[in-house]
Amino acid sequence: MIEAIDLDKCTGCGICDDVCPADVIYMEPVETPDVVDGMHRAKSLPVIKYQQHCVTCFNCELFCPEGIVDVHPSVKNRPRPW
Ligand code: SF4
Numbered sequence: 001m002i003e004a005i006d007l008d009k010c011t012g013c014g015i016c017d018d019v020c021p022a023d024v025i026y027m028e029p030v031e032t033p034d035v036v037d038g039m040h041r042a043k044s045l046p047v048i049k050y051q052q053h054c055v056t057c058f059n060c061e062l063f064c065p066e067g068i069v070d071v072h073p074s075v076k077n078r079p080r081p082w
């Protein structure tokens with residue numbers, strides 16, 4: 001089951017949301033500290049919204065370009081599909 005996403009390192013690319021077959025992860029807008037024209041720039045970050053629906057397929061962990069999604073049981077040494 002998905003356990004955590006290290007949002008401090010997240011770029012907001014949305015791949016984890018796209019590759020999840022169980023619709024567990026949702027991208028939701030948040031304000032960033034960056035100020036442009038007097039307004040905080042917004043970006044979207046992933047939220048583990050329906051953790052109980054996770055089928056432990058590891059897609060989000062495998063496809064996250066930053067390697068910051070943690071799915072348990074962790075199978076770090078298995079062959080990657082590429
Ligand atoms: S392990 Fe699979 S089902 Fe679970 S959140 Fe990640 S992509 Fe979705």
Ligand code: SF4
Binds near residue numbers: 012015
């Ligand atoms: S795939 Fe990784 S970097 Fe991209 S939004 Fe998801 S957690 Fe963040």
